[in-house]
Amino acid sequence: MTELLHLACPRCHTVNRARREKLAAGLRGKCGKCGAPLFDGHPVALDGASFEPHAARSDIPLLVDFWAPWCGPCKVMAPQFEKAAGRLEPALRLAKVNTEEEQGLAARFGIQSIPTLLLLRNGQEIARRSGLMDAAGIEQWAAQSLR
Incomplete structure (x- = not known):
C-alpha cells in the first residue's frame, strides 16, 4: 500500500x-496550491506564522x-547549511530562523547561542547542537x- 506523507510547501507553506x-x-x-516544487535543495526561511506547518504538520x-x-560563525556556516540542504532533502526539510526577527521562536526553544541547529520530529525536539x-x-x- 502507498504511504502518503504530509509536506509543507517551501513557498506558500500549504x-x-x-x-x-x-x-x-x-x-x-x-x-x-502554488505549483512550487516541494523540495528545491535550499533551506526555507521560516517565521512565527510559517513554522508550525513545517515543524508539526509535516x-x-x-x-x-x-x-x-551579525553573527560571524553564522555567516560562515550559511553556505555549508545550504550545501547540506541539497544533500539531505527530501529525507529532511532544512530551514533557517533569524533570531533577530523571530525572537519569540528563539525564546520558545531556549536558544542561548548561535548558530544552533535544532532537529524536530512531529514538532518535538529530538536533538540540538x-x-x-x-x-x-x-x-x-x-x-x-535520527537513529
Whole structure:
C-alpha cells in the first residue's frame, strides 16, 4: 500500500500530500496550491506564522538553523547549511530562523547561542547542537540524531 506523507510547501507553506516512494525515487513533487516544487535543495526561511506547518504538520523531520545577521560563525556556516540542504532533502526539510526577527521562536526553544541547529520530529525536539559545522558535519550529526 502507498504511504502518503504530509509536506509543507517551501513557498506558500500549504500542507500537501506526496507518496513516499516517489520522493525516495527522486521525484520532488509540486505544491497543489502554488505549483512550487516541494523540495528545491535550499533551506526555507521560516517565521512565527510559517513554522508550525513545517515543524508539526509535516511528516518529515525539520532541521532548523537559528542564526542572526551579525553573527560571524553564522555567516560562515550559511553556505555549508545550504550545501547540506541539497544533500539531505527530501529525507529532511532544512530551514533557517533569524533570531533577530523571530525572537519569540528563539525564546520558545531556549536558544542561548548561535548558530544552533535544532532537529524536530512531529514538532518535538529530538536533538540540538550549537556552534559552527561544515556540510559533512551537519549531515553526519543529522543522520546520527535520527537513529
